[in-house]
Amino acid sequence: MPGMTFAVVNPATEETIAQLDEAGVEETDTAVARATEAFPAWRAVAPLDRARLLRRLATLVEEHAEELARIESQNVGKPIGGARAEVAMVAQVFHFYAGAVDKHHGQTIPVAGGVDMTFREPLGVVGLIVPWNFPLNISSWKLGPALACGNTVVLKPAELTPLSALRLAELVLQAGIPEGVVNVVTGPGRVVGQRLVEHHDIAKIGFTGSTEVGRSVMQGAAGTIKRVTLELGGKSANVIFADADLEQAAASAPYAVFDNAGQDCCARSRILVERSVYDRFVELLVGATRKVMVGDPQDEASEMGPLISAQHREKVASFVDGQPLFRGDVPDGPGFWFPCTLVEASNDDRVAREEVFGPVAALIPFADEEEAIRVANDTPYGLSGSIWTENGARALRVARALESGVISVNSNTSVRPSTPFGGFKQSGFGRELGMYALDGYSELKNVFMATS
Ligand code: NAD
Numbered sequence: 001m002p003g004m005t006f007a008v009v010n011p012a013t014e015e016t017i018a019q020l021d022e023a024g025v026e027e028t029d030t031a032v033a034r035a036t037e038a039f040p041a042w043r044a045v046a047p048l049d050r051a052r053l054l055r056r057l058a059t060l061v062e063e064h065a066e067e068l069a070r071i072e073s074q075n076v077g078k079p080i081g082g083a084r085a086e087v088a089m090v091a092q093v094f095h096f097y098a099g100a101v102d103k104h105h106g107q108t109i110p111v112a113g114g115v116d117m118t119f120r121e122p123l124g125v126v127g128l129i130v131p132w133n134f135p136l137n138i139s140s141w142k143l144g145p146a147l148a149c150g151n152t153v154v155l156k157p158a159e160l161t162p163l164s165a166l167r168l169a170e171l172v173l174q175a176g177i178p179e180g181v182v183n184v185v186t187g188p189g190r191v192v193g194q195r196l197v198e199h200h201d202i203a204k205i206g207f208t209g210s211t212e213v214g215r216s217v218m219q220g221a222a223g224t225i226k227r228v229t230l231e232l233g234g235k236s237a238n239v240i241f242a243d244a245d246l247e248q249a250a251a252s253a254p255y256a257v258f259d260n261a262g263q264d265c266c267a268r269s270r271i272l273v274e275r276s277v278y279d280r281f282v283e284l285l286v287g288a289t290r291k292v293m294v295g296d297p298q299d300e301a302s303e304m305g306p307l308i309s310a311q312h313r314e315k316v317a318s319f320v321d322g323q324p325l326f327r328g329d330v331p332d333g334p335g336f337w338f339p340c341t342l343v344e345a346s347n348d349d350r351v352a353r354e355e356v357f358g359p360v361a362a363l364i365p366f367a368d369e370e371e372a373i374r375v376a377n378d379t380p381y382g383l384s385g386s387i388w389t390e391n392g393a394r395a396l397r398v399a400r401a402l403e404s405g406v407i408s409v410n411s412n413t414s415v416r417p418s419t420p421f422g423g424f425k426q427s428g429f430g431r432e433l434g435m436y437a438l439d440g441y442s443e444l445k446n447v448f449m450a451t452s
Helices: 027-044 047-063 065-074 080-104 135-148 162-176 191-196 213-221 246-262 273-289 310-317 367-379 392-401
Strands: 005-010 013-023 114-122 127-129 152-154 181-186 204-208 227-231 237-240 270-274 341-344 360-366 382-390 408-411 442-450
Touching: 005 065, 013 152, 013 162, 027 127, 027 152, 027 181, 027 191, 047 065, 047 135, 047 152, 047 162, 065 135, 065 162, 127 135, 135 152, 135 162, 135 204, 152 191, 152 213, 191 213, 191 360, 204 213, 213 227, 213 310, 227 367, 237 246, 237 367, 246 273, 246 382, 270 273, 270 367, 273 341, 273 360, 360 367, 367 392, 382 392, 392 408
Parallel strands: 127 152, 127 204, 152 181, 204 227, 237 270, 237 382, 270 360, 341 360, 382 408
Antiparallel strands: 005 013, 114 442
């Protein structure tokens, strides 16, 4: 909006680190018009040339990795070590989709009287709306497949964390990707995001964010029958069976919740523990949680930074009443700090039902495998989860029974550039990453040619 600006704040210091122009409907429309104009030429770029441009972008991200990691660390309050790992993944994602450009094939299908063939056509202009917790990473998960398929893009970062997307847009041009192919618009979700969702010239919305906003995106998209991919909230279970390597499971569990200060859609924020080893596991978990280094994100040793804002800290605090099982320490002084917190809960408690999106884990005991599966699935969400057991058959049995899109066994990792990522139930639909994401950024066209 002409004359309107907004402040971007470092959540670890509460200092303003940038003042940006705030886009409104007019600026959004201009970006959509630029992307529309750029589309015919971009879709016509020969596949191997498009691959080469994406490869160059991946290389530029590698060359600017430290700078991008610093931007992300300061804007989101992420520990610098974690921010570096995320930027490394951004480069890997662009490398993956550079390699994928000419491997997303059509088919020929045996039919009578001619030849039937399928083509993967780009959609046109796609709107990408991303959250503040992994700004650059999640942008790359959408940009990679969107560009590989020949679409042009309007990317809307979250108001709180727009800086890395703006820098990436400069690297996109430096890589030789033509003007207008990637457009970044910074402004409020209910204005810029909403406009993209309703815009007639936007063919698809790739959305990552809360389930609540995802619902409104789906409603808004109905007006134009827009395609949508929704990557939404989670309330994932970390299921620890008595026959697990308890030391390893307990050492790993804090990072499955407190990484990114718990602001992670994949956070295993319900820790389900078989009753026969509950006390032993709690003891090990408290010991491991005590070791999480909470502090200045710029400090190489830090493992957890602050929350994103004062308002978000209030929301997180509302989940903890009374004396928790464990509460860690936080630095004094400015910053939106919240300590690592462990609470004992039943699966009916609010802390076990709603997404906290902060460093709060709920410990819930279970009696046997059947109850573990029932409790793990007793949630409207279904994004990720972990199973810890030394029994291979049980691991696979439970993995198949969980209503969740991304599961790990004896591990808490969820994302890799080449493997599908996305939710069941109210965690959304559609898949990001891997070859699967390409299906969401292309239309399948069927052509029959008579030969008789
Ligand atoms: P959010 O839903 O508030 O915002 C996400 C994005 O949507 C932002 O860019 C925001 O500006 C925009 N937006 C807000 N209102 C809009 C509207 N009416 N129309 C269109 N766009 C609008 O989410 P957040 O607080 O930024 O992020 C946290 C949430 O994201 C959590 O629920 C988390 O679980 C989820 N998340 C999910 C995944 C996943 O892959 N499943 C990954 C990361 C985060």
